[in-house]
Amino acid sequence: MAAVSFRDVRKSYTPELQVIHGVSMDIKDGEFIVILGPSGCGKSTLLRMVAGLETITSGEIAIGDRVVNNLEPKDRDIAMVFQNYALYPHMTVYDNMAYGLRIRGLSKDDISVRVKKAADILELDKYLERRPRELSGGQRQRVAMGRAIVREPQVFLFDEPLSNLDAKLRVQMRAELQALHRRLGTTSLFVTHDQVEAMTLAQRMIVINAGRAEQIGAPLEIYANPATVFVASFIGSPPMNLVPRDGRLLGIRPEHLEPCAASDAMLTIDVDLIEPLGADILVYGHVGDRDSARVAARLPADALAQAGKLALRYDPANVHWFDPKSGLRST
Amino acid sequence: MEKRVVFRSAWLPYFLVAPQIAITVVFFFWPAVQAVWFSFQLQDAFGLKSQFVGMQNFAHLFNDRNYLTSFKTTALFSGLVAFFGIAISLLLATMADRVLRGAMAYKTLLIWPYAVAPAIAGVLWAFLFAPSIGIVTYVLKGWGVDWNWIINGDQAMLLVVIASVWKEISYNFLFFLAGLQSIPKSLIEAAAIDGAGPARRFWTIVFPLLSPTTFFLLVVNIVYAFFDTFGVIDATTQGGPGQATNILVYKVYHDGVKAADLGGSSAQSVILMFIVIALTVVQFRFIERKVEY
Numbered sequence: 001m002a003a004v005s006f007r008d009v010r011k012s013y014t015p016e017l018q019v020i021h022g023v024s025m026d027i028k029d030g031e032f033i034v035i036l037g038p039s040g041c042g043k044s045t046l047l048r049m050v051a052g053l054e055t056i057t058s059g060e061i062a063i064g065d066r067v068v069n070n071l072e073p074k075d076r077d078i079a080m081v082f083q084n085y086a087l088y089p090h091m092t093v094y095d096n097m098a099y100g101l102r103i104r105g106l107s108k109d110d111i112s113v114r115v116k117k118a119a120d121i122l123e124l125d126k127y128l129e130r131r132p133r134e135l136s137g138g139q140r141q142r143v144a145m146g147r148a149i150v151r152e153p154q155v156f157l158f159d160e161p162l163s164n165l166d167a168k169l170r171v172q173m174r175a176e177l178q179a180l181h182r183r184l185g186t187t188s189l190f191v192t193h194d195q196v197e198a199m200t201l202a203q204r205m206i207v208i209n210a211g212r213a214e215q216i217g218a219p220l221e222i223y224a225n226p227a228t229v230f231v232a233s234f235i236g237s238p239p240m241n242l243v244p245r246d247g248r249l250l251g252i253r254p255e256h257l258e259p260c261a262a263s264d265a266m267l268t269i270d271v272d273l274i275e276p277l278g279a280d281i282l283v284y285g286h287v288g289d290r291d292s293a294r295v296a297a298r299l300p301a302d303a304l305a306q307a308g309k310l311a312l313r314y315d316p317a318n319v320h321w322f323d324p325k326s327g328l329r330s331t
Numbered sequence: 332m333e334k335r336v337v338f339r340s341a342w343l344p345y346f347l348v349a350p351q352i353a354i355t356v357v358f359f360f361w362p363a364v365q366a367v368w369f370s371f372q373l374q375d376a377f378g379l380k381s382q383f384v385g386m387q388n389f390a391h392l393f394n395d396r397n398y399l400t401s402f403k404t405t406a407l408f409s410g411l412v413a414f415f416g417i418a419i420s421l422l423l424a425t426m427a428d429r430v431l432r433g434a435m436a437y438k439t440l441l442i443w444p445y446a447v448a449p450a451i452a453g454v455l456w457a458f459l460f461a462p463s464i465g466i467v468t469y470v471l472k473g474w475g476v477d478w479n480w481i482i483n484g485d486q487a488m489l490l491v492v493i494a495s496v497w498k499e500i501s502y503n504f505l506f507f508l509a510g511l512q513s514i515p516k517s518l519i520e521a522a523a524i525d526g527a528g529p530a531r532r533f534w535t536i537v538f539p540l541l542s543p544t545t546f547f548l549l550v551v552n553i554v555y556a557f558f559d560t561f562g563v564i565d566a567t568t569q570g571g572p573g574q575a576t577n578i579l580v581y582k583v584y585h586d587g588v589k590a591a592d593l594g595g596s597s598a599q600s601v602i603l604m605f606i607v608i609a610l611t612v613v614q615f616r617f618i619e620r621k622v623e624y
Contacts, residue, residue: 051520051524052523052524053520053523053524072523073520073523073524074523074524074525074526074527078524079524080520080521080524082517082520082521083517084515084517086515086517086518086520086521088518088521088522088536089540090539090540099522099525099527099535100524100525100526103525103526103527103531104526147521147525151525
């Protein structure tokens with residue numbers, strides 16, 4: 001196990017096309033870090049730079065105390081789980097997991113012990129002689145993880161490993177991943193565009209937008225104090241409401257809004273969409289005409305939601321202010 | 332659900348497939364049946380009368396040393412053509428797959444030879460390797476190699492193999508390139524992270540995944556070497572010197588058309604027919620059920 005550090009890491013494909021604009025971060029030994037961002041923001045590129053599948057244009061990536069910029073993927077002591085699992089289709093589950101160990105010249109007994117142990121953890125014992133195509137999506141996913149853990153690497157890299165699973169399986173695998181990390185304690189970097197995965201798995205997360213790290217921190221800390229307009233509008237479902245006020249942007253989470261008498265209104269919206277979710281009700285509407293800011297409010301399940309004007313108030317302590325020009329938090 | 336078109340008229344579907352059926356019957360089945368019929372007969376030299384001789388033509392063939400030699404020659408020839416045709420095109424496809432800039436140009440150039448008729452390919456290589464005026468001959472002489480395929484059987488074989496392989500590479504190349512491009516990049520990356528170097532990645536990941544393609548091409552190439560190389564041989568060595576490049580299909584033509592032994596030639600084509608049927612069965616039995624990953 002090892003710490004990982006990024007020091008002003010940049011990536012450009014051509015001088016004009018820069019995709020990572022200087023990311024710096026220190027990941028502690030054993031930490032579970034989620035790299036979160038919308039598609040095309042460069043999060044996978046960042047992970048592939050750690051893996052050695054993409055070159056680093058400038059800056060440094062270090063694993064432990066070794067700078068790995070010029071090391072081949074095989075010399076970095078990392079293991080990666082791919083989005084499509086990348087299992088070797090012509091090999092059995094056992095051989096898929098043993099492949100890397102054989103190349104590294106481990107003895108047959110050693111390999112067998114390690115594969116059996118991994119299969120045990122992942123409940124794959126019964127499938128060792130099967131080929132990947134004879135497995136379900138969730139099982140393939142486990143084999144891909146098994147292939148990573150038998151290597152006992154310093155760092156695990158996960159590239160959106162859950163995105164090919166159905167919703168139910170995804171929740172289950174999320175829990176298993178957490179359990180696995182508790183058990184092995186290996187430093188992990190996990191790329192996803194799914195904020196629920198990020199919030200539930202991460203010890204700390206890094207929110208990336210257009211190749212820049214917008215914010216780094218623990219999930220709840222980021223949720224409670226988004227550093228930029230992007231983070232505020234990306235995290236949370238529905239995301240934070242942003243309403244222009246006095247030349248600044250007022251940010252308020254939907255759950256911090258509550259209905260009130262028209263005379264107490266701090267915000268009045270013209271409700272045009274109501275989504276009853278059972279536990280609560282989401283109402284949406286514009287604060288003014290059709291071009292004005294759109295606001296979502298999370299109301300208790302017993303609230304009387306109807307189309308038309310809705311008066312809302314909030315506790316000023318829950319308000320966030322942003323500078324609309326720089327997009328940064330202003331208080 | 333399979334989508335099916337249903338014709339209202341019972342005759343229309345038959346009418347629509349009739350031209351294809353007619354061509355198949357006239358140009359394939361009829362000659363095939365005739366060949367079988369002639370193979371049981373003995374004609375006189377002028378084609379005026381023939382008599383039924385049963386299996387005699389076949390008995391003759393299997394006692395004919397030339398015919399058995401031709402079998403061996405064909406085996407050697409098709410083995411060499413299939414092996415080098417596959418090996419070289421796999422190498423080219425692997426390299427073309429890695430090219431990023433100008434990939435289209437490389438691919439187009441590599442596919443061109445397929446458009447060249449076998450006879451033209453034969454003539455082309457025959458000129459390059461011509462004993463008196465060939466440019467390759469000239470270079471070889473400079474290296475002290477005495478090159479004359481007109482009198483040297485091994486060199487004649489080499490020449491027809493080169494010409495045939497050159498023509499077949501394009502076809503194989505296309506299949507290999509398509510096969511390579513269907514292997515997900517992440518598999519190669521996973522193998523790289525697992526510690527496999529380029530050569531190991533090729534032999535343990537890429538090559539096994541290409542094996543259905545390779546097997547398919549092996550059968551196709553053997554069929555090609557057996558039958559489609561007639562043009563190459565006729566335009567260059569014409570089976571010579573001696574019997575050195577007299578492969579079965581050329582011998583059929585030579586014995587039937589030039590030596591006017593219609594019965595013997597027919598018997599040979601019947602045997603060839605069985606070989607091609609056997610190869611087709613192999614093709615269908617193994618390739619249709621090929622391992623689906």
